[in-house]
Amino acid sequence: MSLRQLFFFGRTLTEDRLISSANYVRNELPTRIAHRLREMQSLPYVVVTNPHLSHVYELYYKSFEAFRKLPVVNTIEDNDAICKVVSQSLKEHMTVIPRMVMGVMECQDYLPADQMDAFVHGMLRARISRRVIAEQHLALTDTYNSPGHSPHPSSENDFVGEVLLRCNAEEIVRGCGDFASQVCRDSSEGGVVPQINIRGHLGATFPYVLSHLEYIIGELLRNSIQAVMDHHKDSTKPPPPIEVLICEAPQQVVIRISDQGGGIPRDILPYLWSFNKGPRSQQRLISLGQIPALAANMNEVQIPGAPGTHVRDSSLSQLSIRNPKMRLGMGLPMSKVYAEYWAGGLELHSLEGYGVDAFLQISKLGNQNEKLISRASIDAA
Structure with a gap:
């Protein structure tokens, strides 16, 4: 499955195509869940019986049982019935990420850390x-049922389902920067938020799932803002700005986010992409215990009720208004999983005592298939 397939299939939306999509969902979801159930069953018994991982397993098994019993879709009414089951499952699974990460952190004595990290990465990609x-x-x-729907929409309709055909890099960075700045400003008790400067190919566009991109860029910018504010909190001068450079090439767009936040501490650097190891694991576990659910989208760095905020029907209030200093230790590894999912990449280069450069690589054409295994796994093979 690729982004291009998603938007070409959904751009001409007829009843037959919607029913075809419903049957694809009906067949594909239980198959993919079955693989994850089998993967969890292969873990040592003491790991699977962890309360958090057991909770995840039961959610997956419940969804598998519900999906495998769905009848073939022949009508729009059949599709509406399937959509209710799918929507309910999505809501129930909002707790999966924090519970799964808490589970693997509690079980780090039973399996090697690298093996547990590989398990979490695989579960997240799936x-x-x-x-x-x-x-x-x-x-x-929703598009098909909307008033005035036409099977042949105009070219001005940029959204096809969840895929935005022309994501403008500058607009996304600016919007995410505004939200991240507001969150950090409201929690800093008078601290000065650094300015975000954007330059380069400001007209660069590409197809992408907007919520994925907003999550990645939102997390990167918030990390930079927090680091700069902490590093220069005792200075009488305005904090140095965060520089964002957008570079467009024929097949990819690269977004570089540079800050002067003092860099990443040496003791944390080796564990940047790990979910379950590092010197601050215990504090992360405590913080995660205060988060009821995690959707991994832009709503998690927004303030409830803020302009432009779309509040999902889920218990995200504690996460949405959490203090930025509540370190979950999940933003970077999750952002990397999301970036690599559509054949992109995320790299960080830290200069201790100065700052960090983050490089987000995005496939511009949308013709790359989803990556259900990591690049490390591909290289090992």
Whole structure:
């Protein structure tokens, strides 16, 4: 599955295509969940019986049982019935990420850390794939049922389901920067938020799932803002700005985010992409215990009720208004999983005592298939 396939299929939306999409969802979701159940069953018994991982397993098994019993879709009414089941499952699975990460952190004495990290990365990639399939179909159904729907929309219709055909890099960075700045400003008790300067190819566009991109850039910018504010909190001068450079090439767009926040501490640097190891694991576990659910989208760095905020029907209030200093230790590894899912990449280069450069690589054409295994796994093979 690629972004191009998603938007070409959904751009001409007829009843037959919607029913075809519903049957794809009906067949694909239980198959992908079955693989994850089998993967969890292969873990040592003491790991699977962890309360958090057991909770995740039961959610997956419940969804598998519900999806495998769905009848073939022949009518729009059948599709509406499937959409109700899918929507309910998406809501129930909002707790999966924090519970899964808490589980693997509590079980780090029973399996090597690298093996546990590989397990979490695989589960997250599979989760993204299922939610893309499910949310894309729900969005197409909403489009089909909307008043005045035409099977042949105008070229001005930029959204096809959840896919934005022309994501403008500058607009996304600016919007995410405004939200991240507001969150940090409200929690800093008078601290000065650094300015965000954007330059380069400001007209660069590409197809992408907007919520994925907003999550990645939002997390990167918030990390930079917090680091700069902390590093220069005792200075009488305005904090140095965060520089964002957008570079457009024929097949990719690269977004570089540079800050002068003092760099990443040496003791943390080796564990940047890990979910379950590092010197601050215990504090992260405490913070995660205060988060009821995690959707991994832009709503999690927004303030409830803020302009432009779309509040999902889920218990995200504690996460949305959490203090930025509540370190979950999940933003970077999750952002990397999301970036690599659509054949992109995320790299960080830290200069201790000065700052960090983050490089986000995005496939510009949208013709790359979803990556359900990591690049490290590909290289090892």
